[in-house]
Amino acid sequence: MMKKKESSVHLLLKWAGKDKYYLYLSILCSLISGLCTMIPYYGVYQVITAIYQYSCTKEVLFHNSILIFVSIVLRFVLFGCSGGLSHKGAYRTLYKVRCMIIDHMAKVPLGVLSEHNSGAIKTILNEDIEKLELFLAHHLPELIYYMCGPIAVFLYLCFVNLPLALVSLIPLILAMAVMGVMFSGMSKVLEDANQSLVNLNSVIIEYISGMKVIKAFHMGSNSFIKYKNTIEEENKIWNKISKKMGPPYAAYIVITECGLLFMVPIGGFFFLQGSLSLNVLLLFLFIGSLYLTELRPLQELGSNFAKVLHAVIKTKEILDIPIFEGGDDFPKRHAISLNNVCFAYPSNEKEPVLINCNLEINHGEKVALVGKSGAGKSTIIQLIARFYDTEKGSITIGGMDVQKLNYEQILENVSIVFQKTFLTRDSVFENIRMGTQATLTQVREAAKKAQIDSFIMSLPNGYETKVGSYGTRFSGGEKQRIAIARAILKNAPILILDEATSAADPENQVEIDKAIQNLCEGKTVIIVAHRLSALKICDRIAVVENHAVSCIGCHEDVLKESAYYKAAWESFYKARTFVYQMKGGLV
Numbered sequence: 001m002m003k004k005k006e007s008s009v010h011l012l013l014k015w016a017g018k019d020k021y022y023l024y025l026s027i028l029c030s031l032i033s034g035l036c037t038m039i040p041y042y043g044v045y046q047v048i049t050a051i052y053q054y055s056c057t058k059e060v061l062f063h064n065s066i067l068i069f070v071s072i073v074l075r076f077v078l079f080g081c082s083g084g085l086s087h088k089g090a091y092r093t094l095y096k097v098r099c100m101i102i103d104h105m106a107k108v109p110l111g112v113l114s115e116h117n118s119g120a121i122k123t124i125l126n127e128d129i130e131k132l133e134l135f136l137a138h139h140l141p142e143l144i145y146y147m148c149g150p151i152a153v154f155l156y157l158c159f160v161n162l163p164l165a166l167v168s169l170i171p172l173i174l175a176m177a178v179m180g181v182m183f184s185g186m187s188k189v190l191e192d193a194n195q196s197l198v199n200l201n202s203v204i205i206e207y208i209s210g211m212k213v214i215k216a217f218h219m220g221s222n223s224f225i226k227y228k229n230t231i232e233e234e235n236k237i238w239n240k241i242s243k244k245m246g247p248p249y250a251a252y253i254v255i256t257e258c259g260l261l262f263m264v265p266i267g268g269f270f271f272l273q274g275s276l277s278l279n280v281l282l283l284f285l286f287i288g289s290l291y292l293t294e295l296r297p298l299q300e301l302g303s304n305f306a307k308v309l310h311a312v313i314k315t316k317e318i319l320d321i322p323i324f325e326g327g328d329d330f331p332k333r334h335a336i337s338l339n340n341v342c343f344a345y346p347s348n349e350k351e352p353v354l355i356n357c358n359l360e361i362n363h364g365e366k367v368a369l370v371g372k373s374g375a376g377k378s379t380i381i382q383l384i385a386r387f388y389d390t391e392k393g394s395i396t397i398g399g400m401d402v403q404k405l406n407y408e409q410i411l412e413n414v415s416i417v418f419q420k421t422f423l424t425r426d427s428v429f430e431n432i433r434m435g436t437q438a439t440l441t442q443v444r445e446a447a448k449k450a451q452i453d454s455f456i457m458s459l460p461n462g463y464e465t466k467v468g469s470y471g472t473r474f475s476g477g478e479k480q481r482i483a484i485a486r487a488i489l490k491n492a493p494i495l496i497l498d499e500a501t502s503a504a505d506p507e508n509q510v511e512i513d514k515a516i517q518n519l520c521e522g523k524t525v526i527i528v529a530h531r532l533s534a535l536k537i538c539d540r541i542a543v544v545e546n547h548a549v550s551c552i553g554c555h556e557d558v559l560k561e562s563a564y565y566k567a568a569w570e571s572f573y574k575a576r577t578f579v580y581q582m583k584g585g586l587v
């Protein structure tokens with residue numbers, strides 16, 4: 001546990017980089033401010049001594065009052081400076097850590113990222129990182145401050161009377177024992193509490209994103225059950241924590257204040273014995289029984305510290321996800337080849353999706369992947385785009401193993417149009433150019449080819465129309481054409497269309513087909529075709545079944561060779577020529 005704490009603080013300071021000097025300065029201010037706590041006690045002792053020795057004059061009162069006043073002002077000024085510096089250091093560190101995570105996530109293989117629960121990532125990015133700020137900006141300087149004062153007072157008391165100074169520590173020893181009880185076995189409970197927060201975040205995200213389905217199926221209050229159960233689970237954990245922490249916390253508070261209980265009899269005994277003067281007894285009765293109450297906030301810091309350690313560990317877990325770095329330049333030719341590829345998803349390693357799968361796609365060729373649902377079509381394209389690495393076998397682009405290629409260049413050279421289009425809360429213009437420096441003319445050019453320019457121009461603010469709330473009014477087909485415009489603008493030589501025509505209805509089917517034709521021009525294309533109508537632009541068709549590509553060729557050849565394709569084509573053909581018969585006659 002101790003090792004974990006050390007490495008976590010060390011990690012935090014490493015992440016802070018040069019900004020750790022703000023934190024060091026803040027600690028120094030806290031330290032001096034904490035030491036100032038001792039000065040008023042010293043002043044009080046001087047006055048008591050003067051009274052006891054009948055030498056108390058106006059000067060003695062005046063000097064000590066000034067001393068006490070200056071030390072109190074200094075204490076607060078320095079504590080304020082410490083807070084300012086710690087906040088500056090903390091927010092700069094927070095900014096760095098957030099950037100580090102975002103940078104890192106951009107280099108993490110997409111598949112690995114999707115294996116992570118999005119609620120867990122949100123908890124880390126949002127709540128856990130905020131806890132780092134709490135620690136750096138507040139806990140660290142406060143820890144020094146609250147510890148320094150009592151330590152300095154104790155040292156001063158040791159200087160005045162060692163045995164009584166040691167007696168003054170008895171409440172501290174008892175309070176530490178109580179704290180030990182309080183925190184024993186807490187790491188598991190706190191871990192559960194953090195996990196329940198992650199679950200709660202995931203359920204909320206799931207609940208909000210599934211709102212449409214919940215309403216459509218009139219699931220009403222039943223849909224709340226998972227949400228309600230998760231809240232109840234969290235409630236149970238926090239009840240458990242408060243039951244465990246409540247009594248020892250009360251004991252801790254009382255014990256830190258019970259100094260007089262020991263000081264009066266023991267100090268009084270020494271005084272009666274004559275080994276203690278009255279001024280020293282008074283000093284210990286006033287101060288020796290009180291100064292430890294300054295340590296009280298340490299208990300709260302202690303419990304928060306456990307949360308901070310958890311946050312550091314979680315942040316590190318994200319930063320430790322292996323990334324793809326370096327690698328060879330992307331080749332100029334783009335023939336794609338799968339050679340005896342075996343693959344199972346990391347979350348389900350026992351169920352192989354692909355076994356010895358082979359596929360050859362020529363440079364500039366357009367190949368459709370067809371097959372039953374769950375056959376592995378999307379898996380193949382995810383492996384080509386290196387969302388995951390193959391277990392056995394290899395995938396090459398232009399003869400080069402994808403695992404040896406620069407990952408960033410793979411992302412640059414492979415465009416994927418997914419079935420679901422993600423629109424950011426930004427203008428349509430920014431949604432098409434997606435962070436590139438493309439001009440409005442270039443964006444419009446791409447949008448024209450994607451058959452969406454006239455629709456965008458009809459929007460209230462044209463290309464400047466904000467998507468956000470308005471975005472919900474885009475139809476599936478319109479969104480898909482925006483995605484196609486993005487891909488046209490990106491102009492990557494390899495194009496993957498995963499069910500890209502699925503949102504097409506008869507009205508915009510023609511437009512989407514035209515958009516896709518424009519998009520595919522001169523590219524190496526793989527289309528995951530669920531509707532066989534998408535096959536018309538393809539040179540060859542590959543059937544995915546039984547964990548591999550079972551046959552590949554032109555439409556006529558595959559029709560002869562593949563029973564699956566023959567059946568699929570026949571039902572597609574029947575559906576195309578289907579005429580609805582109404583009761584009263586033909587429609």
Ligand SMILES: Nc1ncnc2c1ncn2[C@@H]1O[C@H](COP(=O)(O)OP(=O)(O)OP(=O)(O)O)[C@@H](O)[C@H]1O
Nearest residue numbers: 345347348353371372373374375376377378379380
């Ligand atoms: N992230 C994942 N983790 C675990 N298993 C997965 C994952 N994604 C897909 N699978 C499983 O892998 C198998 C192949 O899925 P894949 O999506 O490649 O099929 P598909 O042919 O594209 O199906 P569909 O046409 O329905 O989209 C399926 O059994 C699916 O359940």
